[in-house]
Amino acid sequence: SQQGEEDPQALSIQEGENATMNCSYKTSINNLQWYRQNSGRGLVHLILIRSNEREKHSGRLRVTLDTSKKSSSLLITASRAADTASYFCATLYNFNKFYFGSGTKLNVKP
Amino acid sequence: EPEVTQTPSHQVTQMGQEVILRCVPISNHLYFYWYRQILGQKVEFLVSFYNNEISEKSEIFDDQFSVERPDGSNFTLKIRSTKLEDSAMYFCASLSREGPDEQFFGPGTRLTVL
Numbered sequence: 001s002q003q004g005e006e007d008p009q010a011l012s013i014q015e016g017e018n019a020t021m022n023c024s025y026k027t028s029i030n031n032l033q034w035y036r037q038n039s040g041r042g043l044v045h046l047i048l049i050r051s052n053e054r055e056k057h058s059g060r061l062r063v064t065l066d067t068s069k070k071s072s073s074l075l076i077t078a079s080r081a082a083d084t085a086s087y088f089c090a091t092l093y094n095f096n097k098f099y100f101g102s103g104t105k106l107n108v109k110p
Numbered sequence: 111e112p113e114v115t116q117t118p119s120h121q122v123t124q125m126g127q128e129v130i131l132r133c134v135p136i137s138n139h140l141y142f143y144w145y146r147q148i149l150g151q152k153v154e155f156l157v158s159f160y161n162n163e164i165s166e167k168s169e170i171f172d173d174q175f176s177v178e179r180p181d182g183s184n185f186t187l188k189i190r191s192t193k194l195e196d197s198a199m200y201f202c203a204s205l206s207r208e209g210p211d212e213q214f215f216g217p218g219t220r221l222t223v224l
Binding site for chain 2: 030031043098
């Protein structure tokens, strides 16, 4: 399967701590994107990193991409209770197909 | 800010009935996609559409499914004879290719097959 896989599947931390989620994939990609989904809701785009980029920042988010290891990580710094959600990575292949990972459920305890 | 819209937000249908899910992509986008998410599971790619034809489809997208862009603004997903296992959230997305290749998702249609 070309689909990305995240780990951990679930993560529970205290407010103020950092949360790190990882994503692995199997073939060459055009880009990798991270999405957030609150329970039963739609997908919110967080950040995109292209295959020729290694790191990107957006507010409290930091994404890294290692194409040699076919992996990416999403770091959320100084987490808040409102960050509680599922986080998915999605990889774009040939501009035709996105594959989503199974997601990491993040629970930030106040 | 431009956004992808989907209608209806919730569709309830009887098994065996046909349903059409509607999406209005962002106006200058050229690539369109449908995904589904069964409750509690991952988001699954169904089909991509470019230049008025399907460019890629998954094994889920069998003969029961079809997509159409009937006019310059709508993008539809038709399920001909719904099954119980078609119950899911269906997300539409569009992409520009001019810029960072970000996919913009609609809010989804929840399909319930009884």
